Amino acid sequence: MTSRTVNMKELSQIExxxxxxxxxxxxxxxxxxxxxNSEWTGIGPILEEDIAFSSMAQDKLxxxxxxxxxxxxxxxxxxxxxxFNRSGTGEVNEKLYKCCHFTEYPIGEYDFSLMRHFLFYYSxxxxxxxxxxxxxxPLANLAKKFRGEIRYHIMHAHTWIKQLGHGSEESxxxxxxxxxxxxxxxxxxxxxxxxxxxxxEGGIFPGEDKLKEVWLEQxxxxxxxxxxxxxxxxxxxVSNGGRKGFHTEYLKPLLEEMTEVYRIxxxxxx
Amino acid sequence: xxxxxxxxxxTRLGIPEEQELKTEKSPLDQWQTYEVFTQAKxxxxxxxxxxxxxxxxxxAYILAKEQFGRRSKVTSLWVAKTAFFVTAExxxxxxxxxxxxxxxxxxGFKVMDRINEFKAKVKSEKSKE
Numbered sequence: 204m205t206s207r208t209v210n211m212k213e214l215s216q217i218e219x220x221x222x223x224x225x226x227x228x229x230x231x232x233x234x235x236x237x238x239x240n241s242e243w244t245g246i247g248p249i250l251e252e253d254i255a256f257s258s259m260a261q262d263k264l265x266x267x268x269x270x271x272x273x274x275x276x277x278x279x280x281x282x283x284x285x286x287f288n289r290s291g292t293g294e295v296n297e298k299l300y301k302c303c304h305f306t307e308y309p310i311g312e313y314d315f316s317l318m319r320h321f322l323f324y325y326s327x328x329x330x331x332x333x334x335x336x337x338x339x340x341p342l343a344n345l346a347k348k349f350r351g352e353i354r355y356h357i358m359h360a361h362t363w364i365k366q367l368g369h370g371s372e373e374s375x376x377x378x379x380x381x382x383x384x385x386x387x388x389x390x391x392x393x394x395x396x397x398x399x400x401x402x403x404e405g406g407i408f409p410g411e412d413k414l415k416e417v418w419l420e421q422x423x424x425x426x427x428x429x430x431x432x433x434x435x436x437x438x439x440x441v442s443n444g445g446r447k448g449f450h451t452e453y454l455k456p457l458l459e460e461m462t463e464v465y466r467i468x469x470x471x472x473x
Numbered sequence: 474x475x476x477x478x479x480x481x482x483x484t485r486l487g488i489p490e491e492q493e494l495k496t497e498k499s500p501l502d503q504w505q506t507y508e509v510f511t512q513a514k515x516x517x518x519x520x521x522x523x524x525x526x527x528x529x530x531x532x533a534y535i536l537a538k539e540q541f542g543r544r545s546k547v548t549s550l551w552v553a554k555t556a557f558f559v560t561a562e563x564x565x566x567x568x569x570x571x572x573x574x575x576x577x578x579x580x581g582f583k584v585m586d587r588i589n590e591f592k593a594k595v596k597s598e599k600s601k602e
Contacts, residue, residue: 249504251525255539359535366532 207406208340211277218405221398222339223277224301225408228396228446229330230270231302234286235454236323237263238461242310255359256320262352269349273341287465295462297454303445305388307454317367318381321360321425322389326418328353333414338406361425368429379431386434390415391442479556480506487562505554507533509541512549519551527552 214222240260247253271282279285290296305323310316331353334346367374393415402408419436426433444450504526510519522541527533533552542550561567 249526251527251536251540255536258539258543355535355538359539362531362535366528 208338208343209405210340214339214405217398217401218407219277221396221401221405222342222407223274223279224396224398225402226270226274226277226342227301228303229327230267230274230285231300232306232323232327232392233263233270234267235300235302235457236306236319237261237267238457239306239308239310240316240320243313243316248313256316259320259356259359262356266345266349269345273345276341283465284469287462288469293466293469295455295458297450297458298448300450300454300458301446301448302450302454303388303391303394304442304451305385305391305445307445307451307457308388309453312377312381314367314377314381315384317360317363318378318385319389320356321364322385322422323392324353324356324360325422325425326389326392326414328357329417329421330408330414333409333417337408342407364425364431365429368431375430378429382426382431383434386436387439388442390436390439391445393418394441394443394446396446504528505556507537507552508555508558509533509537510551510553511541511547513546515548517548519549524555530554 209218211219237260240256240263243253244257244260245253247256267286268282271279271285274285275281280288280291284291289299305319308315308319331346331349334342335350337343337346364378367378369375393411395411396402399410399412403410423433442451505528506524507527507530508524509522511522512519525533525536525540527536530552534550537550537552541547
């Protein structure tokens with residue numbers, strides 16, 4: 204990695220496109236998963252967990268907003284428009300979003316939501332750790348700012364997985380089947396973009412392959428410690444496509460619901 | 474004879490031992506409770522902020538963090554099982570006040586008058602200068 208740091212003006216055109224693509228991917232992940240996880244608000248398994256999970260969902264929406272703000276400074280629309288009216292026409296067009304399939308899936312039962320929370324948050328924490336060293340200053344600064352919060356997210360996820368892995372026979376079985384169900388989707392987080400080389404060469408981000416490698420290194424011991432069995436990631440058919448705008452059937456209804464109020468009157472002051 | 478429990482709040486309720494419970498609760502129906510203490514700034518006292526349910530210490534800590542640490546600044550957090558806190562039955566009786574012992578109250582010392590007198594003196598001397 205080079206020792207240079209760059210601000211927005213100093214990026215080359217292709218680097219600008221690469222950064223925007225990266226920002227859209229991670230911002231959309233946070234927006235969609237933040238929205239999904241907030242669906243647990245009020246119906247969480249216990250009051251204390253309901254509050255913690257909702258609070259973390261809100262944190263994710265905060266990250267999305269921060270990433271959209273950088274995009275806005277790079278010439279894209281304002282954060283609200285990017286989140287709620289991406290097409291600019293008031294019509295929902297899910298193809299314009301770059302979130303991975305994993306974030307789109309319905310909340311299911313709490314075992315699925317918790318396992319997704321664990322697998323996704325680890326990838327997010329590692330990504331942030333990597334972005335802290337990014338040559339692109341605005342992103343490095345954001346990553347440093349969110350560091351503490353992310354540490355808590357990881358601690359929360361880790362503790363729950365360990366707890367339920369060692370709970371009853373039922374809790375262990377449910378976590379194992381959630382893990383098996385999640386893994387093909389989770390691997391879709393690391394779908395390559397067309398800008399991988401630009402990001403790596405510019406020292407902006409070490410790339411999805413590197414992220415996946417570190418992620419596997421970190422989650423494997425936690426899964427073992429939780430008495431769960433790691434699926435063979437080499438034989439799994441990965442759920443790719445989200446990063447290129449090809450989504451599951453679940454994204455469009457989510458976006459329609461999420462933007463319903465906004466679309467009634469986009470000019471309304473809140 | 475009333476029911477003795479590790480949880481002081483149960484003991485304080487004075488539930489008769491013989492009383493039959495109307496519904497059988499399974500052992501894992503409710504988690505135990507924890508008491509939570511937070512510190513507002515480094516060096517300050519940890520203050521009791523409330524209680525919560527958790528199955529063990531580790532879970533109590535992570536649940537308490539969002540429960541009591543998300544609204545205002547917190548620099549450190551403690552959790553401890555409610556059952557670890559010691560109290561006495563009817564402790565309000567123990568602490569009943571005897572009005573004849575006013576001299577024991579800090580407010581009973583007649584020193585504030587002298588302090589205020591001194592302060593006024595210093596102030597008036599300063600204004601003369």
